[in-house]
Amino acid sequence: MKHLFIYAFVLFSLKAVAQNPDFKGKKLHLYLLVGQSNMAGRGKVEESDRTPHPRIWMLNKDNQWVPAVAPMHFDKPEAGVGPGLEFARVMAEADTSVIIGLIPAAVGGSAIDSWQPGGYHDQTKSYPYDDALRRAKAALPAGKLKGILWHQGESDSKPALVGSYTQKLEALIKRFRKELSARKVPFVVGTLGDFFVNRVPEAKDINEQLRQLPRKVKHTACVEAAGLGEKGDKTHFDTPAARELGRRYAEAMKRF
Structure with a gap:
């Protein structure tokens, strides 16, 4: 009974903190997570993934700051x-004076055409770009946007779509930077x-187009997914691979 009471108290405390986080006087570095399912994540959740880090927060579905799990x-x-x-864990340990604020906004199965103003994704009945922009703007009063992470391309790996991918990605980066008043914000992509x-x-x-991006667009980087494992469906990274990919994103982001 005592353990049950303690557990309930911890849950209540987390909820209270999440509703009223005190970021005043603290450096909150914001990172927008966009793309499709491999950014959203399809790896099996383990106990360590449910354990909050004291300096890593995320914007939940209701645009509330909660401990990131x-x-x-x-x-x-x-x-x-x-x-x-x-990614956030590596960034938090790299600079212990900051709080990391993640803005999850990836949408599984979304082609890059849905990542433009008014773009609609039928699978999820959502507007990926519009929703991501809205969530980013909701987060900005709490801190400063320090980077955008993008992992997408599976849905555009088709003969009719692959040829225009770079053009659409460049336009996407330009739009995000303009709308978020962050002209030089680092934009890091990852290979499939x-x-x-x-x-x-x-x-x-x-x-190949993702690898060429840094030569075409300033303040961008590409991280390699080479050698990472999959969960058995030949499409999604497994949990260890997703974590390693996050570390690779962080190492690229730290160079800016």
Whole structure:
């Protein structure tokens, strides 16, 4: 009974803190997480993923700041472990004077065409770009946008779509930076997994375009997903791979 009381008290305390986090006088670094399912995460949630870090927060579905735990995203019921939480852990340990604020906004199955103003994603009955922009603007009063993480391209690995991917991605970056008044905010992308490339030939072209992005757009970087494992569906990273991908994103972000 005593343990049950303590557990209930901890839950109540977390809820109270989440409703009224005190960020005043503290440096809150915001990171927007966008793309499709491998950014949202489909890895199996483990106990460590449910353990909050005192300096890592996330904006929940209701635009409230809560301690960051997996699953962070809510795009689909199968949301699980993605790269975002491990990314935040590395960034938090790199600078112990800051609080990390994550803005989960990825949407599983979303093609890049839905990441434009008014773009609609039928699978989730959502507007990925508009929703991400709205959530980012809701978070901005609490801190400063320090980076945008993008992992997407599986849905565009098709003969009719792959040729225009770079043009659309460049336009997306420009829009986000303009709308969020962050002209030089770092934008880090990640390549698609080897397991997906081996199954879908056009994915190789998407990866080459992602690798070329830093040569075309300032303040961008590309991290490699090479060698990372999948959960058994030849599409999604497993939990260890998602965490490693998050560490790779963090190492790239720290160089800005």
